[in-house]
Amino acid sequence: xxxxxxxxADFRNYATAELALHPGPNVLVGRNGQGKTNLAExxxxxxxxxxxxxxxxxxxxxxxxxxxVIRARLSVGERKVLAEVQINRQGSNKARINGSxxxxxxxxxxxxxxxxxxxxxxxxxxxxxxxxxxADQLLIQRTPRMSAVLADYDRVLKQRTALLKxxxxxxxxxxxxxxxxxxxDKLVLLGTEIIDARLRLAADLRTPLVSxxxxxxxxHHHPEMDWALSVRGGDPEEGEDAAFDxxxxxxxxxxxxxxxxxxxxxxxxxxxxRGLTLVGPxxxxxxxxxxxxxxxxxxxxxxxxxxALALRxxxxxxxxxxxxxxxxxxxxxxxxxxxxxxxxxRLAALTVGYEQVVVTAAVExxxxxxxxxxxxxxxxxxxxxxxxxxxxxx
Numbered sequence: 001x002x003x004x005x006x007x008x009a010d011f012r013n014y015a016t017a018e019l020a021l022h023p024g025p026n027v028l029v030g031r032n033g034q035g036k037t038n039l040a041e042x043x044x045x046x047x048x049x050x051x052x053x054x055x056x057x058x059x060x061x062x063x064x065x066x067x068x069v070i071r072a073r074l075s076v077g078e079r080k081v082l083a084e085v086q087i088n089r090q091g092s093n094k095a096r097i098n099g100s101x102x103x104x105x106x107x108x109x110x111x112x113x114x115x116x117x118x119x120x121x122x123x124x125x126x127x128x129x130x131x132x133x134x135a136d137q138l139l140i141q142r143t144p145r146m147s148a149v150l151a152d153y154d155r156v157l158k159q160r161t162a163l164l165k166x167x168x169x170x171x172x173x174x175x176x177x178x179x180x181x182x183x184x185d186k187l188v189l190l191g192t193e194i195i196d197a198r199l200r201l202a203a204d205l206r207t208p209l210v211s212x213x214x215x216x217x218x219x220h221h222h223p224e225m226d227w228a229l230s231v232r233g234g235d236p237e238e239g240e241d242a243a244f245d246x247x248x249x250x251x252x253x254x255x256x257x258x259x260x261x262x263x264x265x266x267x268x269x270x271x272x273x274r275g276l277t278l279v280g281p282x283x284x285x286x287x288x289x290x291x292x293x294x295x296x297x298x299x300x301x302x303x304x305x306x307x308a309l310a311l312r313x314x315x316x317x318x319x320x321x322x323x324x325x326x327x328x329x330x331x332x333x334x335x336x337x338x339x340x341x342x343x344x345x346r347l348a349a350l351t352v353g354y355e356q357v358v359v360t361a362a363v364e365x366x367x368x369x370x371x372x373x374x375x376x377x378x379x380x381x382x383x384x385x386x387x388x389x390x391x392x393x394x
Contacts, residue, residue, distance in 0.1 A: 001074060001075065001076050001077075001110075001111065001112050001323075001325050001326050001327065001328060001329055001355065001356070002021075002023055002074065002075040002326075002329070002355060002356045003021050003043055003072055003073075003074055003111075003329055003356065003358075004020070004021060004072075004073045004074065004075055005018070005019065005020050005021065005072065005073040006018075006019040006021065006039065006042060006043060006070075006071070006072050007019075007069075007070075007071040007072070008038075008039075008042055008068070008069065008070060008071075009068065009069040009071075010061060010062040010065040010067065010068045010069065011038065011042055011060060011061070011062065011068040011069070011070060011087070012035065012038035012041070012042075012060060012062065012068075013035050013038060013062070013381045014035060014038065014062070014381050015062065015381075017035075017039070017381070017383060018383065019039060019376065019383055020385065021356065021358065021374075022356075022373075022374045023355060023356055024355075024356065024357065024373060024374070025352065025357045025359060025370075025371040025372070025373045025374065026356070026357065026358045026359065026373070026374045026376065027359045027360075027361065027364070027367055027371065027372060027373065027374065027375045027376065028040075028358065028359065028360045028361075028376050028377075028378055029360075029361055029362075029364050029375060029376070029377050029378065030360075030362065030377060030378030030379055031362055031379075032362050034378045034379055034380060034381070035378050035380075035381045036333075036334070036360040036361075036362075036378050037053070037117075037333055037334065037360060039360075039378070039383075040115065040117075040331045040333045040358060040360055041053060041060070042070045042072075043072065043111075043113055043329065043331060043358070044113050044115050044331065045060070045070060045085065045087070046070060046072055046083055046085060046107050046108075046110075046111040046113070047107070047108055047111040047112055047113035047141055047328075047329075048108065048113070048137040048140055048141060049093075049104060049105070049107065049108065049140060049147055050133070050137055052115055052117055052119055053119065055133075057087050057088070057089075057093065058089050058090075060087055061087060061088075061089045065089070066088065066089050066090075067086050067087060067088045067089060068086070068087045069084065069085070069086050069087075070084065070085050070087070071083070071084040072084075072111070074110055074111060076110050076325040076326075077324060077325045077326060079325075081097065081098060081110045082096075082097070082098050082099065083095075083096075083097060083107055083110055083111055084096040084097075085104060085107060092104075095107055097110070104147075105144055105145065105147040105148050106144065107144075108140050108141050108144040108147065109144050110325075111329075112141055112319050112323055112325065112327075112328035112329065113141075113328055113329045113330075113331060114312055114315050114316040114319065114328045114329070114330055114331070115312070115331045115333060116309065116312045116330070116331065116332045116333065116335045116347075117331075117333040117334065117335065118333075118334060118335065118337075118338050120308040120309070120311070120312060120335075121304060121305065121308055121338075123308055123311060124288055124295045124296060124299070124304050124307050124308050124311075125295070125296055125304055128236060128237055128283075128284070128285035128286070131285060131286035131288075132281070132282070132284065132285075132286070134286070134311065135198055135201060135202075135286055136150055136194075136198075138201065138315050138318075139197050139198065139201060141319060141328075142201065142318070142319065142322065143197065146194075146197055149190055149193055149194060149197075150194065152190050153187070153190040153191055153194060153280075153281070153282075154282075156183060156186045156187050156190060157187065157277055157280065157282055159183060160180070160183035160184075160187055160277050161275070161276060161277045163179065163180060163183060164180075164271055164272060164274075164275045164276065164277065165275035167180075167272055167275075168272060168273070168274075168275040169275075172272070180268075184261070184264055187260075187264075187277070187280060188257050188260045188261055188264070189257075191260060191280045191281050192253055192256040192257045192260055193253070194281040195227075195229060195231065195251065195256050195260075195281050195284070196251065196253055196256060198227055198281065198284070198286075199227060199250060199251060202225050202226065202227055202286070203250070204318055205225065205311075205314050205315070205318060206224070206225060208313070208314035208317040208318060209223050209225060209310055209311065209314040210222070210223060211314075211317075212309070212310035212311075212313035212314045212317070212350070213290075213306055213307065213310035215313070215346060215350055216306045216309050216310055216313070216343060216346050216347060216350070217302070217303070217306040217310075217343075218342070218346070221290040221291050221303065221306075222290065222291065222292070223288065223289065223290050223307055223310060224288070224289040224290075224292075225286060225287065225288050225289075226286075226287050227284055227285070227286055227287070228284060228285045228286075228287050229251075229284050230263065230278070230279045230280060230281075230283040230284055231256065231259040231260045231262075231263045231279060231280075232259065232263075233263065233266075235278060235283060236283060236284055236285035236287075237282075237283040237284075237285065260279065260280070263279040264279050267279055288307055288311075290303055290307060295307050302340070302343075305338065305339065305343065306343070309335075309343075309347060313350060313351075316328055316330060316351075316354070320354075326355055327354045327355040327356070328354075329354075329355075329356045329357075329358065330351050330354045330356070330357045330358070331357075331358045331359075331360075332347075332351065332357065332358070332359045332360070332371075333360045334360050334361060334362065335347070336359075336361060336366040336367060336368070337361065337362065337363065337366050344366070344368055345368060348368035348370050348371050349370070351371070352370045352371055357371060359371050
């Protein structure tokens with residue numbers, strides 16, 4: 001896939017913006033705070049329906065405006081696609097494909113993007129929510145219908161949790177809350193599908209993760225990944241039951257639903273006491289290990305960066321292998337400033353062969369030579385293509 005042109009209206013610091021991108025490497029250069037990452041974020045939103053920087057959509061709408069618009073002309077295999085999304089400060093977003101109204105969940109069918117960013121370090125070192133977000137955004141690109149499943153699960157979770165809080169406030173305990181079973185059924189149905197999709201994703205990422213880590217770090221530290229599931233007992237969100245179970249990595253839908261219901265029953269009194277839903281994929285954690293030790297708390301800074309980069313590279317390889325539309329677009333957002341010279345060189349060599357790469361940097365000298373091609377300069381929200389008059393490109 002190639003992003004040929006990006007247009008923005010009232011997105012972040014841009015009242016309007018027009019950016020032409022070429023096949024191969026593209027470099028966006030500008031001091032911090034000028035709007036480079038905003039351009040990267042806009043492209044990522046089309047592919048994942050979310051931001052890597054904020055958990056809600058409202059911050060992406062320019063101050064004083066009700067909505068923002070992202071429009072991109074894409075080359076998807078042999079097709080040309082005009083993808084557009086209107087991000088509303090309040091209410092549901094709207095999408096258009098080739099000028100016709102569409103569900104927003106259709107956008108990831110056309111836009112495949114893998115982002116590398118400094119925030120990726122939080123995937124391996126941060127709270128479980130960062131790892132869940134990483135997995136779910138990749139799930140949406142891999143299977144776009146999962147965006148609706150995840151959204152429905154979130155709605156059911158909020159309704160069920162609101163009921164628990166209401167029951168706690170009214171002093172209801174035990175079997176006195178019969179309506180909870182209705183929400184249990186919906187939670188189990190949707191949650192089991194999410195758990196199954198996440199487990200299959202982890203299984204498919206394991207081999208490319210090992211290869212990518214070795215290529216970046218230059219060492220074999222045997223990276224591993226497994227889901228710690230709340231349906232198996234404990235609470236991974238609070239650090240309980242986060243151990244690997246290599247002999248029990250898969251879970252059928254029927255078995256998963258059975259375990260989910262049993263776990264809800266086991267924690268019913270605790271949920272009523274706390275006013276929280278304590279079982280489900282919203283409490284699970286993706287546990288990462290190198291050298292048979294958890295990355296979080298044990299890995300060095302360099303090892304942590306290598307795992308984070310390897311997760312993104314493994315994601316790119318998985319999408320590249322599965323997509324009939326070609327390579328995903330790789331976005332390297334201010335990553336090279338965080339890496340030592342050896343990792344810069346290795347990462348550049350691993351990514352330069354993709355159909356399109358977008359690199360942002362505050363310091364142009366940080367960019368390895370093989371990626372230093374089509375250069376665009378960003379200053380205070382103004383975009384200037386310095387090679388426009390040099391080689392006849394748009």
